[in-house]
Amino acid sequence: KQEVTQIPAALSVPEGENLVLNCSFTDSAIYNLQWFRQDPGKGLTSLLLIQSSQREQTSGRLNASLDKSSGRSTLYIAASQPGDSATYLCAVRRYSWDTPLVFGKGTRLSVIA
Amino acid sequence: DTGVSQDPRHKITKRGQNVTFRCDPISEHNRLYWYRQTLGQGPEFLTYFQNEAQLEKSRLLSDRFSAERPKGSFSTLEIQRTEQGDSAMYLCASNVILDHTGQETQYFGPGTRLLVL
Numbered sequence: 274k275q276e277v278t279q280i281p282a283a284l285s286v287p288e289g290e291n292l293v294l295n296c297s298f299t300d301s302a303i304y305n306l307q308w309f310r311q312d313p314g315k316g317l318t319s320l321l322l323i324q325s326s327q328r329e330q331t332s333g334r335l336n337a338s339l340d341k342s343s344g345r346s347t348l349y350i351a352a353s354q355p356g357d358s359a360t361y362l363c364a365v366r367r368y369s370w371d372t373p374l375v376f377g378k379g380t381r382l383s384v385i386a
Numbered sequence: 387d388t389g390v391s392q393d394p395r396h397k398i399t400k401r402g403q404n405v406t407f408r409c410d411p412i413s414e415h416n417r418l419y420w421y422r423q424t425l426g427q428g429p430e431f432l433t434y435f436q437n438e439a440q441l442e443k444s445r446l447l448s449d450r451f452s453a454e455r456p457k458g459s460f461s462t463l464e465i466q467r468t469e470q471g472d473s474a475m476y477l478c479a480s481n482v483i484l485d486h487t488g489q490e491t492q493y494f495g496p497g498t499r500l501l502v503l
Contacts (some may be wrong), residue, residue, distance in 0.1 A: 286421040307492070316477060371434075373419060373434055374421075
């Protein structure tokens with residue numbers, strides 16, 4: 274059974290810092306990995322999607338890497354801003370594009386002005 | 387394209403009552419998913435549809451839960467004889483494969499927050 278773990282569970286940083294969120298998964302046979310953002314009481318917004326054949330994806334100040342063989346992914350946020358405060362969720366898709374996502378519990382990020 | 391919508395956004399009910407939630411996916415998306423999220427946890431898969439066919443159900447989906455997607459458009463999730471443990475955010479998502487590379491994009495709705503008293 275695929276399990277996804279995110280470390281740390283919570284993180285508080287001053288504005289302007291660069292930071293790294295970690296995600297690990299137990300079964301390396303994944304189709305893709307996705308990072309989401311969730312604001313309190315709201316739905317999920319997709320940030321980055323990495324196919325199993327890719328090593329990283331970038332969008333603005335965000336960079337996600339994937340090491341499938343070791344079962345790890347990181348989300349790097351550069352020059353953090355108070356507006357980045359949210360919960361960040363990592364999810365993997367098992368073996369094809371339409372199989373359900375398996376989520377971690379998330380990292381709750383607070384960026385202090 | 388107005389995104390995935392869910393109705394209602396909030397529902398408070400008494401234990402033992404039945405509730406029904408609705409999800410309207412993005413119009414051309416043929417895959418539709420239901421997830422449940424409790425406080426401090428990530429979303430957990432419940433069930434998903436390809437058009438009107440229900441392809442997979444999680445063991446979390448007890449016999450008190452039923453989901454339908456008539457005509458492959460909107461979907462409903464019904465919970466019968468609600469229990470306090472059913473209190474959660476119920477999230478709907480839809481996706482479609484974009485091109486020959488298999489790149490897909492997934493969109494989530496805002497969720498329905500259920501509180502069972």
